[in-house]
Amino acid sequence: MSHLMLCSINVCTKVTNMLFMFILKMTIEIHIIAVFMTSLVIIFTTEASLWDEQRLIHDLFQNYSKFSRPVVNRNDQVVVTFRAKLKQIIDLKDNEQLLQVILYTYQEWTNPLLTWNASLYGGTEEINVDASMVWVPDIVLYNSAEFTFSGGTHKYKTDVVIYWNGSTIWLAPAMFITVCHLDVRYFPFDDQKCPMKFGSWTHDETRLDMRILTNASSDDIYTEHGEWQLLGLEQKR
Ligand SMILES: *[C@@H]1O[C@H](CO)[C@@H](O)[C@H](O)[C@H]1NC(C)=O
Ligand SMILES: *[C@@H]1O[C@H](CO)[C@@H](O)[C@H](O)[C@H]1NC(C)=O
Ligand SMILES: *[C@@H]1O[C@H](CO)[C@@H](O)[C@H](O)[C@H]1NC(C)=O
Numbered sequence: 457m458s459h460l461m462l463c464s465i466n467v468c469t470k471v472t473n474m475l476f477m478f479i480l481k482m483t484i485e486i487h488i489i490a491v492f493m494t495s496l497v498i499i500f501t502t503e504a505s506l507w508d509e510q511r512l513i514h515d516l517f518q519n520y521s522k523f524s525r526p527v528v529n530r531n532d533q534v535v536v537t538f539r540a541k542l543k544q545i546i547d548l549k550d551n552e553q554l555l556q557v558i559l560y561t562y563q564e565w566t567n568p569l570l571t572w573n574a575s576l577y578g579g580t581e582e583i584n585v586d587a588s589m590v591w592v593p594d595i596v597l598y599n600s601a602e603f604t605f606s607g608g609t610h611k612y613k614t615d616v617v618i619y620w621n622g623s624t625i626w627l628a629p630a631m632f633i634t635v636c637h638l639d640v641r642y643f644p645f646d647d648q649k650c651p652m653k654f655g656s657w658t659h660d661e662t663r664l665d666m667r668i669l670t671n672a673s674s675d676d677i678y679t680e681h682g683e684w685q686l687l688g689l690e691q692k693r
């Protein structure tokens with residue numbers, strides 16, 4: 457420490473930088489070792505079940521078509537439970553009347569065409585697959601205000617999780633832009649309501665029954681906006 461006090465500002469900076477570099481390098485090395493060890497552990501512990509999972513996916517998708525609705529009888533409804541939580545308000549422009557938000561969407565349904573007996577596959581009870589491999593509901597934002605109509609399902613880039621009994625869960629974060637008619641007569645004491653309407657684009661109620669999870673509070677994930685305060689979130693059908 458004493459020789460640091462004697463040196464010029466430039467030299468001191470150099471010393472500090474070097475020290476920093478050194479720490480960085482150490483961290484990287486440790487990180488690499490850690491990664492290496494983790495992969496070893498994974499190989500040793502999950503070798504058998506990886507094979508089971510591959511066999512399961514092979515068997516499950518051999519005769520499966522994602523283009524058919526997940527029902528046993530043609531007249532059955534698919535019940536989709538939908539929920540959207542507000543993660544963040546990115547922008548609310550009063551001159552353009554546009555609201556830009558990040559939502560965490562949750563969709564759940566049962567696919568009776570994708571079920572299996574877990575004990576025949578080494579106890580594999582759930583699998584994660586790319587959403588493009590299975591039927592997914594086409595629930596979109598109707599009042600989307602994007603140039604390309606992209607209130608649609610390709611917004612969701614995440615995998616779906618399928619359970620042995622066909623229960624399927626699709627969780628995805630996505631950004632949406634919607635038209636919100638702001639009433640600024642009482643500015644700045646204005647409360648604004650911005651409805652976002654979600655629904656299936658091609659299926660009517662006889663084919664797809666959309667239910668909502670009520671009481672889905674966003675408090676646990678919501679990030680405050682500097683200008684706008686979230687007064688509440690209503691979900692209704
Ligand atoms: C898929 O269909 C073929 C031909 O109908 C059949 O032989 C095979 O057993 C089926 N596979 C599964 C996993 O059901
Ligand atoms: C699942 O497979 C196990 C082992 O073959 C069998 O004992 C069990 O009855 C099967 N369960 C169902 C629901 O088919
Ligand atoms: C399917 O199984 C999962 C986990 O085993 C369970 O959480 C879920 O409630 C089941 N779904 C149905 C429709 O029974």
Ligand SMILES: *[C@@H]1O[C@H](CO)[C@@H](O)[C@H](O)[C@H]1NC(C)=O
Nearest residue numbers: 668669670671672673690691
């Ligand atoms: C939703 O929350 C309110 C207040 O906490 C409660 O009175 C109501 O029963 C809840 N509804 C459901 C469907 O859980």
